[in-house]
Amino acid sequence: MEREELRALVEGGVLLTSRALGAGWPRRSLFRRLETEGWGRVRSGAWAEPGTRIDQFVRLKATQLLNPQLVVSHRSAARLWQIETLETHQQAGLEFTDPGLSFRQQRVPGVHVHRIPLTEDEVVERWGLRVTEVPRTLADLLRAGPRDNAVVAVESALAYRRVGRERRVPLTAPAAVWVALEVPLRGAARARQWLTLVDRGSGSPAETVARLHMHDADLHPETQAEVHPRGGPRRRYLDFLFRAEGLAVEVEGYAYHGTREAHRRDVARFNQILQCPEVRRLLRFTAADVFHRPTWMIQQIHAALHAP
Template sequence: MDLRTRGRLLAEGYSERELRRMLRTGELCPVRPGAYVFGGAPPDLIARHLLQVRAACEQLSGHAVVSHASAAVVHGVALWAVPLDHVHVTRSRRSSGARRGRRVHVHCAALDADEVVMVDGLRVTSVERTLVDLARTVPFEQAVVAADSALHRHLTNRAALDLASARRSRLPGMPAARRALAFADARSASPGESRSRVVIARAGLPVPVLQWEVRTTSGLFVGRVDFGWPELRTVGEFDGRVKYGRELRPGRDPVEVLYEEKCREDELRAEDLGMVRWGWVDLDRFAPVAQRLRDRYRPC
């Protein structure tokens, strides 16, 4: 969407009266005071936040660098349960100047030159610094979702993430950040799978093999599962709607997709594998799922 400031609209020949009318009729939608887009705001929370980031950067000094959750949005890192009610920016200062306003949260921290990158015309903290700052300031589960996403999408790699974590070891919140970043795994393909890894660990279950490729004794490929316990002959699948959405290519019948998934599950069971499925609602109360997994574990 084309972001327009009030000054630009006036310079283009719109009058104050026209602007008031367009706001009343919905032809013009406010993003923040003095910044607008034509038509309605996008329904997607991430897209709206990106507009708010751009609007804030139009009005902030050039020393402000988009950071924390806002930088994650700019980089395309998946977030879960991270508030996007403020635009986060960092000024490269060690202490003075930090503030939390109604719409913008200004952080102050040292930023080296290589920790600032340009993305679509915005000055943004690097992916690695963004993940470090997020992991310092959000709960463990939310930090893992973001770090998994960045690794899975090849926005960074394990070596770079470990280096960034060690580099900023003296920042507040780094002990918790190091734990979350160390737990991150590129094989987690979605926020649901990332959250599943966290609750599996909290339940005290054995560490699963992620994206386990199941094969017959003769080596034929049967299928890939989200979580596998090969020595316990058990597989686990997180059933999120996004997964089936990926399978539903244009022109495909939803019934066909579900039938194929059933056939896949039958083939897995034919390999003497116990299967347990869970969804979003189960992640907040995982004990029954954990017990079902324990009940199906069958040591080789």
């Protein structure tokens, strides 16, 4: 057989050993060809075409080709939908749902399979993969937790967001997520409680987590609060405002504002905020403060609220 015939067996950049053997390739000749041409081993029984980067998508594709009953779900589905979560691609594993409840977990190291019911109406195709639709993906994340990660994902999906280099439109509506949570699965009651914490005005994962930390500390500022700088008709919107105390809280940082130029614009914006009569004091926190020093952040807010 010629090289082109072997590549003709590829699907989504992945070649299954079983397909090549089924097409008549002798096992010894097959593995010799794979080695000499530089095919990359994705996992047992699956190979990536020469020059293909073995990333999360390729690993998802290989696993689903080997186990067609599995549906990409939870955090893996969120990444395919460009929904932000608190995990990086390097930190997250592969997640699937087995609607037939027949998959044996030990067969695929590094893959987590949820054995929960899933209807075909909740499954769509995206980039050649069978994946849970957006409302079901969010419902799964809410049921599974943890809370902050799930709320970040929901708020991301409900809003316009810049994910990577692309500006992504809202993917669903709150009502659809509520409907998806009507299925009586484990964790649904807690998930519905967490869904009440969602604020569609949140502009980034850092803002979401900052607000949740404040909520846990019994602090409940206005979000995306409208204010008006002196001497100009243009209004501004603050991440958080304790209006009675005149305290504005802003979350900044390269990680979630995108570029250095965007950061420069933010600094100019902070100066304008201080020209607003509604604001007597301004606190600024970085994303690193929010994620790694939340106790300190809350202490700073408490101190500013009670300052003379």
